[in-house]
Ligand SMILES: Cc1cc2nc3c(=O)[nH]c(=O)nc-3n(C[C@H](O)[C@H](O)[C@H](O)COP(=O)(O)OP(=O)(O)OC[C@H]3O[C@@H](n4cnc5c(N)ncnc54)[C@H](O)[C@@H]3O)c2cc1C
Ligand SMILES: Cc1ncc(C[n+]2csc(CCOP(=O)(O)OP(=O)(O)O)c2C)c(N)n1
């Protein structure tokens with residue numbers, strides 16, 4: 001049977017088992033919207049800005065592991081989506097973005113709402129396509145989902161000209177796909193895995209450094225098993241939090257610029273470092289020259305060969321999929337007669353406990369101003385550590401990462417690589433839709449929340465009862481902190497005058513809100529937000545926090561892991 | 568170090584801009600780039616001449632491999648290979664130049680492919696350094712115009728780049 005391009009597009013999404021499409025209509029995609037109207041296989045969520053559509057699809061994906069889907073129109077629809085796409089690209093999130101394009105004869109004519117979407121997005125997608133021939137539409141969408149979700153995941157954009165959505169062709173959805181130019185490796189090299197295992201068994205001061213790759217590949221189980229089997233300490237990157245339970249005694253928390261003293265010291269002084277799905281980011285290792293340690297050996301497991309030896313030379317590279325490689329390693333370790341030197345390991349763990357006792361995350365618990373850290377500790381307590389927590393970008397993000405101790409993967413949802421303010425609220429929408437019964441908290445700042453505040457309307461329309469935890473310090477706090485430390489306290493444009501009354505604002509959108517000025521009210525407000533009574537209501541909590549609180553520890557730019565500023 | 572990298576790509580619209588974009592986005596040096604379809608018209612072959620430390624070249628080949636349209640990448644400089652470039656040179660061919668230019672072209676095994684009263688156009692192929700040497704040897708005041716294709720490269724003997 002012949003179908004139109006618009007019908008085919010919608011059928012393909014249904015074939016892929018898509019549950020939600022986040023989007024915004026416009027001229028170039030009207031045919032597709034007309035078909036969406038006629039079907040009931042998936043739901044469409046009308047956002048209030050295309051950036052939010054992409055972040056919501058992103059949040060949905062991070063919380064489920066499935067491929068997120070966004071749909072935008074040509075021109076401004078596509079350019080509005082770019083920040084969202086770049087955000088997903090930097091954090092390797094599987095996503096398919098469908099954009100409308102002007103009709104094929106109009107391409108290149110500076111037509112109304114024409115931009116070179118494929119050209120604009122090329123540097124921030126895993127791959128993209130312009131579909132000029134309707135006969136290639138179904139196979140292109142199939143390829144898009146395949147590429148987005150395999151290997152190192154990432155966003156794939158499919159640009160569809162309007163006339164292609166009108167033309168008709170015989171429809172058949174390809175059952176499987178293989179591309180001669182794209183064959184991601186999954187199984188690690190056996191010889192390299194053996195070498196790595198031997199190195200681990202010989203280690204005296206071992207350290208596991210686990211990143212976002214563990215979350216992306218659903219390998220928390222294997223990682224936890226490996227660490228416990230060997231009794232090795234584990235640190236997680238910002239993107240890897242929850243990949244190893246924070247409450248496990250072997251966990252030393254996050255490493256890097258705002259990582260814990262114990263994590264950074266342990267990585268610095270380790271003799272064998274095993275990086276698992278982590279990419280030696282500059283926020284993690286600081287200056288590669290300061291990071292380098294003559295006597296330390298590094299094992300690096302990553303599915304993307306270009307992540308390996310990019311910033312740091314490694315001794316044992318293993319290209320492969322984390323769960324497969326770890327399963328192989330665990331098998332070899334169990335089969336081996338050797339065990340790590342227990343006396344050395346004990347000395348090492350004792351040293352780590354000494355570093356831990358420095359209590360690097362301490363803050364003033366007796367303050368009569370609300371401390372942001374306190375709010376997050378209470379949030380953890382009241383949600384039983386079981387909430388999905390999204391965040392925006394800034395100090396509040398770092399405190400959430402430090403103080404909400406994540407025991408499970410896919411619970412911590414934030415923009416690490418691009419650091420996109422405005423991510424938190426739309427991402428939380430995607431998370432809540434994916435898990436309607438779950439507690440979803442969006443930890444944000446008064447700067448960040450205003451970057452996509454319009455989404456409060458989407459939350460109302462689609463009954464998305466997230467809880468917004470605003471740590472309102474009346475400053476672009478992270479900027480203020482840098483200005484305090486490195487710019488002689490010249491606070492250039494980091495103070496925001498005339499903030500809205502957030503409670504009234506939330507109410508204006510049809511939600512509930514409360515302002516909290518006093519530490520004694522914190523617990524009560526959180527209990528209210530997460531109460532059965534408010535289960536179906538979006539609650540906006542405006543916590544007036546200490547304006548001058550800083551995030552510690554901190555590694556200043558250009559320094560190494562042992563050169564932290566501590567409280 | 569100078570490297571000559573060969574790659575086979577799907578002959579898709581935009582493949583060239585993905586490669587060019589990769590080099591500019593990551594700040595890699597690009598000395599020349601040639602591209603044309605192969606005997607299998609679904610694929611095109613590129614030759615890229617670049618410079619960089621071993622680490623940079625390693626990243627370049629990995630990043631090229633990572634492009635979804637890339638079928639195969641080899642660093643030809645890793646082994647025995649042949650490199651050729653085509654150059655067209657227009658020179659003055661009046662009076663005493665006329666004999667001199669013919670003689671120079673012969674010495675460098677060029678071919679004169681266009682002749683007017685006033686000019687010769689010489690075609691020359693060879694490794695880049697040979698073409699450089701020819702230009703060096705020419706009297707600058709006789710040189711009117713040059714156009715070069717950039718290098719194409721191929722492995723020697725059994726070294727074959729195929730999907
Ligand atoms: C304000 C701010 C402060 C920050 N401070 C810190 C900080 O103190 N500490 C910190 O850690 N980060 C910090 N970040 C985040 C930082 O910028 C990076 O985003 C983050 O460190 C990268 O995490 P990652 O190394 O785990 O890599 P990711 O970006 O999560 O990349 C995942 C890696 O795993 C690989 N991979 C993917 N799938 C698989 C698979 N199936 N098998 C094997 N490998 C796979 C990928 O190829 C990639 O190399 C901060 C960000 C912001 C905005
Ligand atoms: C879109 C965007 N613009 C600018 C920045 C730079 N930036 C990083 S943190 C920050 C301040 C964020 O302020 P706020 O949301 O109030 O959070 P706080 O640091 O105060 O907790 C800014 C401006 C960014 N990350 N993203």
Ligand SMILES: [Mg+2]
Pocket residue numbers: 394445446447471472473474475476477
């Ligand atoms: Mg703030």
